[in-house]
Amino acid sequence: MRPIATTRSATGIPTGRLAVWWVIASEIVIFGGLLGSYIMHRIGHPEFGGYAAHTNTVAGAFNTFVLLTSSLSAVLAHKAAEAKDGPKAFKFLWLTFLGGLVFLTVKSFEWHHEISEGFTITRNAFWSFYYCAAGLHACHIIGGMIIMAIISFDVKQNKELQRVELIGLYWHFVDVVWIFLFPLLYIAK
Amino acid sequence: MSTSAGAAEHAHEHAQHPEHSHEGGHDAGHHEGHDHGSFWSTYVFSVDHKMIAKQYMFTGMLMGLIGGFFSYVFRMQLAYPGFHVPGFGVVSPGEYNALITNHGTIMIFWLAMPVLIAAFGNYLIPLMLGCDDMVFPRINRLSYQIFLISALVLIASWFVPGGGFGGAWTAYPPLSAKSQYNLTPLGSTMWVLAVGLEFVAFLLGGINFVTTAMNSRAPGMKMFDIPMVVWMIVIASILFMGSVGPLVAGAVMLVFDQTIGTGFFDPVRGGDPILWQHLFWFFGHPEVYVVLLPAVGIVAEIITVFSRKKLFAYKTVLYTALGTGVLSFFVWAHHQFVAGIDPRMANVFTATTVLISIPIAEMMFVYVATLYGGSIRLATPMLWALAFIGEFIIGGVTGIFLGSSGSDIYFHDTYFVLAHFHYTFVPIAVIAVFAGVTYWYPKMFGRMLNETLGKIHFWGTVIPFNGIFIPLFITGMGGDHRRIYNYNNFPDLARPDLQHMRQFATVSLLVLLAFQIPFFINFFLSMKKGRLAGNNPWQANTLEWQTVSPPPHGNFAELPNCYRGPYEYSAPDRESDYWPQNEPS
């Protein structure tokens, strides 16, 4: 049972959405600290350009495509939830989930290939940042997928439809992080 | 002065939120029927913000006792090197390092944060805003559980092979990153994990606090009707959220350096140890204000009630706090003046550091102006609040020498620094905490604390506190380096005059610790034997005093409406000198 406090909305923003904005705000500084540190090293160490040449741009671009598409299905799920169409939102949520799964699969093949070529996380600072940043991002993908799977069954029965928007916001944020990770790790060589 | 306001609030709330109507049954006995749970659901897995606040408070106090015990052990070693410390034994160099590291870590992360922000924030925010709970009670419970796990991980780290981490609470690499240097392969990683879990707990808690304060205020409560302590805890939570991110990333990097051998902080492999210092202090300095602001908020509540006056310049205090919050993100590198940062940047950070003393000084002036002309009652909470102002000013003034990069080169890593930040942190984490505990104790437990024991405890804490740290200012100016295990190994520092001052400090600490006994007697005896408090023993205005003590689950029989600001004391044309926020005019 929810407290009355949860149903109040002095700001005009529903409580759940307001909280998700604060989650995103605190995530911005987590990724910001890591990527800021990476950029300092990337600019300060010209040899990183040579290391970055070994990353697979095609895989990165494909994954960007996958995440952008999953963002589309997340926003379509939100639209369906707005229209009180739980089963349709359910379908789009699982489509988004599928996008996450494809992303992780591509990522694991990519990493497998790189590790087998000797580009492990301990090889040098570039690869440390590479695995650390992409890994932290992948953890967020996994977390988002788990939450999406859990909430989807209530949503299917037209319950707690507001959650579709909340997980969507988070998913779009993870997408935006990748939008910056992609040029940082794959394009700037 | 029982609950008096807010008739028909339930219907009102429902009408305004049709989108939640599918939930059904908010009315259905929300305020009743919750107190019949089992022991586990009432005390351990409670979602009630007041119980979670008490859990945080008791966990924090327990950790504080451990931290106090650690300080006793290493102070004994410093005053009487090689002495068999009662209750511990002879302190080895490795143990000494672990003790000081964990003393600092505990006092900041497991005492100041949980008690000042989590305990008071959890207890006060819903009550002061006139709502029945936090907006996310289960996330609140999760926050405490993660915090508890973090405390257990920290405690466990002292008993693993190699012992607890000994690289100071700042954990600078390479000492913290490589086990061949710190000799604590498990302890150092567990220390980072514990701190990381603690951050997660406070992020969850902070989101709850901020969202509750933004969205769930009582009808009629406008921005400037919010009690100052709520504002301060909310601003502190936002500062925490904005500053901790880089350190979370840094902690991940440090754990990888420790466990799988990456080179983030290893210059030979393309990393940079200075990067850690920036990541750490970008969080570490706002953190000072994260714990300071709730403390000054508590003091604001107390001095208004006990001088029966309106807070002098409410908006000034608020804007000052916001300004302090913004400025606190621009000062961090003053901790690194001798770490090899560029001297041009040191100039910038000197300027910002000296600048930030202005808003804090302004706050102190506002408090003194609040006292001026008031009818002051020197009850125990008020004594603590006044002591906070007096002692914190000493901490602030000595900070000017350290914020200036020139003089800091001399003072850095001496006991002068140590005495300075204890003059800020002890007023925050000890004096303001005792002010808050003694002030809200009647609300939390329904009974009054004993005033005589309270005053014995007060004087027995504040006087020895100065006895500990004033000598340390002097030894620091004499060149005492902070991180030394046994001064007998350094002929310049082993002089009898300095050693006598170290012993004076240690004896003062023993006195201070002994005077905590009356507090605990008072605290636990008064729960059973104290005079019944009634709803509003201090005759305060804020909403938490307008319900029964202790408040039931759901807090208010009828959720209150708010009609005025929190500090309407001694209003002219009224026979009583206070004016509760929920009393219709």
Place this chain on the structure above:
Amino acid sequence: MTETAHTHDSHGHDSHGHGSPEAGGHDTNYVKIWGILLALLCVSVAGPFLGIKAVTLVTAFGIALVKAYLVAKNFMHLNLEKRYIVYLLITMVALMGVFYAGASPDVMEHHGRNWVNVAAQQETARALAEQAAGGGEHGQEAH
């Protein structure tokens, strides 16, 4: 990309408000946005093939900014959200700018007034020499 933000905000008020997630409709064509995003992605992948460093930087990071803006505005509905949410998120990004400005003079630079980061300079020289010798085609694009 309709400019509905202003009309929406004009009746936003600070007391109890409309809590409904107002997005969804407002005629945003999500598939069209998605198409634009994919087109931008193609440009950012194609950019480096020109081999001009400035162009690569613009197509990589300039387009990343545009993509992030489109996602934030249209998919996260920041165009319909209260303005202070936008300010909050921008503040957090700006704090990272502050961090970068404060830390980079010591971390990004390897020498400054009266100091030299010898270890970092040696590592850079060593790695560049190694890349020039072995890495061949990867080395010269550096920096």
